[in-house]
Amino acid sequence: AQSVSQHNHHVILSEAASLELGCNYSYGGTVNLFWYVQYPGQHLQLLLKYFSGDPLVKGIKGFEAEFIKSKFSFNLRKPSVQWSDTAEYFCAVISTSGTYKYIFGTGTRLKVLA
């Protein structure tokens, strides 16, 4: 069955620290991968996505993610976090083979201390 695992549920960092959030998925076929962010009191919004091509994708606000097919991973990174990055981050997967199930991970709450 298709599933997504996010290993870190709560992360606390100081400003300027580097960030890496883990995401692993379970699915035998080809997938599209996403990271979404939910700032306090706001809707979920897309941070970045991977469909094909260069496995290192860049998103908004300095975020990037690397797709490692052999590890079924799509980890999110940012070299230097800011207080405004405080939010909840969700990894998501949808298969490209027609099951149409858009599956999200359990989310990681990031708190950045000023």
Place this chain on the structure above:
Amino acid sequence: SQTIHQWPATLVQPVGSPLSLECTVEGTSNPNLYWYRQAAGRGLQLLFYSVGIGQISSEVPQNLSASRPQDRQFILSSKKLLLSDSGFYLCAWETQRNTEAFFGQGTRLTVV
């Protein structure tokens, strides 16, 4: 441009009462539609998804059901609410190209 409307924003219902949450999408046709429940520490749990009118797939056995009477309308229902149905419900849509999902504002349901 495409927009998604979900209502009501908050709802307080007694145990045993029926439920109907509605979601409509504008500006696109033949979207994939989704109902999720968001709970702290559990992320977004996929409840139902639909790839077309009358086509509903259920992911989690539960007290809820979904219907898609029109192409851009997705309804989440229950005949008799349970306390455990309390939560934050999100509707979402995406094109059938498996791309970005767009979310409604959500409904905070409290069953008392």
